[in-house]
Amino acid sequence: MARPSAYTLIATDLDGTLLRHGDTISPRTRAALTRATASGARHIVVTGRPVPQVRHLLLELDYRGLAVCGQGAQVYDAGVNAMVSSLTLDRELADVALGKIEAEVGEVFAAVNQDGMEGLMLIEPGYEMPHPTLPAVRVADRSALWSDPINKVLMRHASLSDDELAAAARAAADGLVTVTMAGPGTVELQPVGVTKSTGLALAAERMGIGPQSTIAFGDMPNDIPMFRWAGYGVAMANAHEELKAVADEITASNEEDGIAVVLERLFA
Secondary structure: OOOHHHOOEEEEOOEOOOEEOOOEOOHHHHHHHHHHHHOOOEEEEEOOOOHHHOHHHHHHOOOOOEEEEHHHOEEEEOOOOEEEEEOOEOHHHHHHHHHHHHHHHOOEEEEEEEOOOOOOEEEOOOOOOOOOOOOOEEOOOHHHHHOOOEEEEEEEEOOOOHHHHHHHHHHHOOOOOEEEEEEOOEEEEEOOOOOHHHHHHHHHHHHOOOHHHEEEEEOOHHHHHHHHHOOEEEEOOOOOHHHHHHOOEEOOOHHHOHHHHHHHHHOO
16 A cells, blocks of 8 residues: 555546535545645646636635646646646537548537637537536537637437447547547547646646656546556546546545545545
8 A cells, every 4th residue: 555655646537536416525525635735745636627617616625726627638727717728629620520420320419618718618409418517508500619719529429328429439530539438428529639648747747746646536438548647546436437447446436535535544
């Protein structure tokens, strides 16, 4: 078992990992993170949500550091409310990728997260939000999704499971985009090569911290690159089986303070 000082960076996903139902964080988990940071570790949020969808949560956490957002496309400094770096997905390429995917699986329903600190989430007709608390603007047709720069596309299918849609999308759009499955009803397209690990590596480099000093917590396949980069990966009990298969440890669920269970042991 690692010594407490072995991990100086604690990387946590949000949905299904740090957050409980209703986007809340338990007092126990807050206390465990406070104890760990008081011991010299640093906490970094690594989430698929873009910056506009997490700023309010970071304020509630009194979070002042860097955050990796948008599936690794964005690094945000919460302390000064500024974007450190942001990568965009070519909109023509995204449209071509969607066309190739639809040629294989039939109609999909799409949404986009716009780039920037104030970027909107736009959803086309037929797209149903998997996370009803997130704000979105419904547009008239798909062409309206490409009105401004974007960092990712989100897709849903009427009958295919998330796993089936993700697998078909990877086969159809290989080399055009990175395909990830980020949560229930959330299959996403990002720029080629962009993952949570690329964003985390950039943020960690700015902190002067390496992968072997990082412990990562997650619950979905989009966390796999982060686990492979970090020195130690902990999957929640509610995690997808693909993530559990590559995890170093499986803890309790997000509803049962799984992050706190591990941090209390490491930072007693």
